[in-house]
Amino acid sequence: MCAVKDPVVIHKGLDNVYVKESKICFIDGEASKLFYRGYSIEALASHSTFEETTYLLIYGSLPTRSQLEDFTKRISLYRSLETSLLQLIHSFPITSDPMDVLRTAVSALGLYDPQPASDRIEDRIDKALRIMAKAPTIVAAFDRLRNGREPMPPRTELSHAADFLQMLIGKTPGDYDAHIMDVAMILHAEHEMNASTFSCTVTASTLADMYSIITSGIGTLRGPLHGGANEAALKTVLDVGDPSKADEYVVRALAEKKRIMGFGHRVYKTWDPRYVILKKLGAELAAQKGETKLFETATAIEESALRHLAGSPIFPNVDSYSGIVFHTLGIPTDLFIPVFAMSRIAGWTAHAIEYLQANRLIRPKALYVGQKELPYVPIDSRQE
Numbered sequence: 001m002c003a004v005k006d007p008v009v010i011h012k013g014l015d016n017v018y019v020k021e022s023k024i025c026f027i028d029g030e031a032s033k034l035f036y037r038g039y040s041i042e043a044l045a046s047h048s049t050f051e052e053t054t055y056l057l058i059y060g061s062l063p064t065r066s067q068l069e070d071f072t073k074r075i076s077l078y079r080s081l082e083t084s085l086l087q088l089i090h091s092f093p094i095t096s097d098p099m100d101v102l103r104t105a106v107s108a109l110g111l112y113d114p115q116p117a118s119d120r121i122e123d124r125i126d127k128a129l130r131i132m133a134k135a136p137t138i139v140a141a142f143d144r145l146r147n148g149r150e151p152m153p154p155r156t157e158l159s160h161a162a163d164f165l166q167m168l169i170g171k172t173p174g175d176y177d178a179h180i181m182d183v184a185m186i187l188h189a190e191h192e193m194n195a196s197t198f199s200c201t202v203t204a205s206t207l208a209d210m211y212s213i214i215t216s217g218i219g220t221l222r223g224p225l226h227g228g229a230n231e232a233a234l235k236t237v238l239d240v241g242d243p244s245k246a247d248e249y250v251v252r253a254l255a256e257k258k259r260i261m262g263f264g265h266r267v268y269k270t271w272d273p274r275y276v277i278l279k280k281l282g283a284e285l286a287a288q289k290g291e292t293k294l295f296e297t298a299t300a301i302e303e304s305a306l307r308h309l310a311g312s313p314i315f316p317n318v319d320s321y322s323g324i325v326f327h328t329l330g331i332p333t334d335l336f337i338p339v340f341a342m343s344r345i346a347g348w349t350a351h352a353i354e355y356l357q358a359n360r361l362i363r364p365k366a367l368y369v370g371q372k373e374l375p376y377v378p379i380d381s382r383q384e
């Protein structure tokens with residue numbers, strides 16, 4: 001008696017497929033709620049720092065003061081790059097896409113590690129923290145080199161967010177800009193089993209090293225349907241150019257079945273709570289810098305899209321205002337996805353480590369619908 005075969009169900013896009021139990025991140029897509037290890041994103045954005053949030057995501061609890069001081073110092077000391085890696089980055093074509101540079105440089109980091117692969121969880125975490133610490137240095141160094149300027153060395157006395165801005169812009173950022181950058185990195189640090197985190201989890205399930213795991217995440221985040229939407233959303237705002245042109249753009253885009261970048265989400269069927277925080281930060285920054293037209297244009301696009309998409313579960317997501325915040329902080333548009341990646345390394349690491357605690361190789365199936373038992377045809381007998 002052959003075993004009764006399970007009915008074949010194809011989960012296109014793996015919609016609603018659970019790959020593991022997790023204690024890292026809870027998203028209530030119907031109620032616009034997001035929690036990291038049980039703490040609301042609003043509480044973390046208001047009270048935490050990127051370093052503290054990274055500790056929370058990876059180790060599962062808020063650090064004590066001494067734990068946070070040690071952790072922060074450890075990351076700050078990891079920020080510097082080997083001279084040979086800087087020389088490698090210097091050798092890249094200045095026209096390279098910064099996400100390609102980050103992916104390549106993170107991959108190269110593994111070559112300078114005498115023991116890139118280690119099964120000890122603490123070793124894996126340490127390697128991931130080194131990658132996370134160096135990612136902003138890599139991104140900032142390439143941007144300065146491509147503009148004919150010398151890279152700025154990291155400064156261990158600055159926070160992770162502030163040090164990225166100083167390495168990028170060449171001077172110590174004001175406290176307010178550093179704070180906004182820090183909050184933006186908290187908001188981008190983690191988001192449950194999104195596409196890039198799933199990539200990292202699949203790579204981790206083969207027991208690959210942390211450099212390979214994080215490189216998988218960078219490659220996946222790159223796409224415009226995922227991490228690439230922040231860059232695309234700002235380009236839309238810049239192209240529209242004025243609040244008065246917003247409705248005309250939205251009507252034409254929807255008529256042409258184009259996606260409004262920064263809108264819609266596989267999980268959120270209402271507001272993305274990160275959008276709410278980023279929009280508020282965007283408004284504050286715009287007012288503080290006296291650059292309100294971009295923000296007003298984005299708001300006009302948002303209002304028009306919500307009007308024309310009324311009744312659909314399509315709302316603004318994290319990417320609708322993140323680009324405006326990054327742009328107003330002086331970050332070039334093609335560095336937005338690298339900024340997303342350097343923040344998300346925290347979440348990628350947390351999920352890879354959590355999965356490895358009860359590992360099972362991830363290996364789904366594909367339902368074969370092709371032909372079978374075809375006779376081999378010698379090349380001279382094949383029809384041109």
Ligand code: SDX
Pocket residue numbers: 190191193194195224225226227229258259260261262263264265266267314317318319
């Ligand atoms: C991120 O998963 C995560 O957690 C990701 C992320 C994270 O932190 O890791 O939150 C980060 O990736 C945010 C999403 C950024 N992407 C964008 O802003 C790109 C634009 N958004 C869409 O491409 C889309 O909303 C997705 C890809 C994000 C999600 O879409 P789904 O769940 O795959 O839904 P779908 O593509 O099946 O769309 C359903 C319908 C379609 O209409 P029909 O073909 O049925 O008529 O909704 C429409 C879509 O055309 N639709 C949109 C739209 N998004 C969906 N129409 C216009 N504009 C949009 N933005």
